Amino acid sequence: MNNRRRWTAAIFTFVLGDAIALQMRGAVLPRVAADFEIPEALLGLVAPAGTLGFLLAVLAVGLVAGHLPIRRTMLAGLGVAIFALLAMALAPVYVLFLGFLLIQGTADGVGRALDRPVLSHLYPDQRGRTFNLYAMAWAVGGASAPLLANAVIAVADWRLVFSLVAALFVVPVALLARATDLESVAGERQLTVARLREVMSDPAVLGMAAALVFSGGIEGSLFTWLPYFASQRVTESQANLVLSGVLVSYIPARAAYGLVIERFEYLAVTFVLAVVATPLVYLAFTTESIAVFVAAIVATGVAVSSFFPTLSAFGVDEHPAYSGPISAIATGANYLGMSLFPPLVGLASSYVGLGTALSLLAGAFVCLGAIIAATAWQRRASPSS
Incomplete structure (x- = not known):
């Protein structure tokens, strides 16, 4: 596998896992409510906890992408996401569960801020097609998330779903660890305030x-x-x-x-x-x-x-x-x-x-x-x- 394919496989595997993590939250909400014994009003905090950090990370990291070491930043984000997912599976109280969900969403946002810029530089003449294939990978993950959650809940504790997503994130970590920094991403210019x-x-x-x-x-x-x-x-x-x-x-x-x-x-x-x-x-x-x-x-x-x-x-x-x-x-x-x-x-x-x-x-x-x-x-x- 050459370096471009290694990067591409890492990104597509990551976005697949990110979609599963996002769409799985709704599938396990009844279990979250029952396990932590919380009312629906507090249950509604799951959505903002998962998206607030994600959105802020995407904006903050994306706007300074030209200043960052892309591969190391993505590896760091994936590492934090794996930790947060495992911590969510073990969280004893709802407040900690929400806190780790916030961390997981933020870490995923770091990766999502950088993955499409990398694809843009890897496939400069096929951006439209590549971005649609990238989005298709997200759709595959999103569509499979409820089915995966149902399968896990039928045979094990609902918390296992987060451990499985953490295990999936090990794949892009392994691919990026073996990849080399991309020369094409050096073309990403640093963004000044005026620009x-x-x-x-x-x-x-x-x-x-x-x-x-x-x-x-x-x-x-x-x-x-x-x-x-x-x-x-x-x-x-x-x-x-x-x-x-x-x-x-x-x-x-x-x-x-x-x-x-x-x-x-x-x-x-x-x-x-x-x-x-x-x-x-x-x-x-x-x-x-x-x-x-x-x-x-x-x-x-x-x-x-x-x-x-x-x-x-x-x-x-x-x-x-x-x-x-x-x-x-x-x-x-x-x-x-x-x-x-x-x-x-x-x-x-x-x-x-x-x-x-x-x-x-x-x-x-x-x-x-x-x-x-x-x-x-x-x-x-x-x-x-």
Whole structure:
């Protein structure tokens, strides 16, 4: 295995494990509540504990990626993540469990801040396809997490799931330990404050970030509310299968988009998908037919799966020498949307009902399409484009 393949395998294995760790939290929540004997109000702290440190780490590390020794920083992050996962499996009280979850999320954020910039430099002529394959690996991990959790809980203590993820993280550690530092990453320029202002004022970067806030908000709303909405119409186990179906649809969809964007422009692809998804999401949450609901929401998932990898690849292509900061901005915008939209849907549902509130995501798709179109128009009108 040459050095580039070793790095690629390490990154894809890491993002697979990161997705499993993220999606597994929801699967074990009932066990967490029962084991620590806590009410639902305190149980809700699991989500911010896992994402707050992640988001801050992605932004902090990503913005200074050009100043860091990439391989050693990723190894350090993985080492801390392994420790935190094992500590979560042994935590005797809920406060410690949350604390180690915060540490684990922060450590994962370090790796996620650097892995896509590395891929960007490893595959400079195939960023779009590589980012979609990377996102597909995340989808594989996310879709398999509930199944893995169910299998473990059926035969052992729920805490074992965190030990298994820790064991999986040993694989990228071993690969990176044998890898050598990448000469291509030396092309990642150090970002000064003045240059950061210039990059942030670029309409292409602003358009990417604004679009990702909306696409992340749509995705976060579906992940948060879809099982609950579906459980009002089918059994709880069937409702969970609906979400699994959406996540599974990400896998072939992202593989296909990796090929499509080699022939078509990033913004053209995402604009078309935003237009197509608008009636689909409205239909999904207004139809009385369960079959139509399932088909429409899975089709919506196929469209939604493209936005983050494709739009972030667009941003990096605009400023390839600053792939770390651009990736940090993209991830930050995506997670900002994921944090903001679900509570707004919940607030709206108290007035108009959950189905109607979720159908309003069609408006978010319209805004997303408008932002993408405006970004494309401005880019074509710019003399430097």
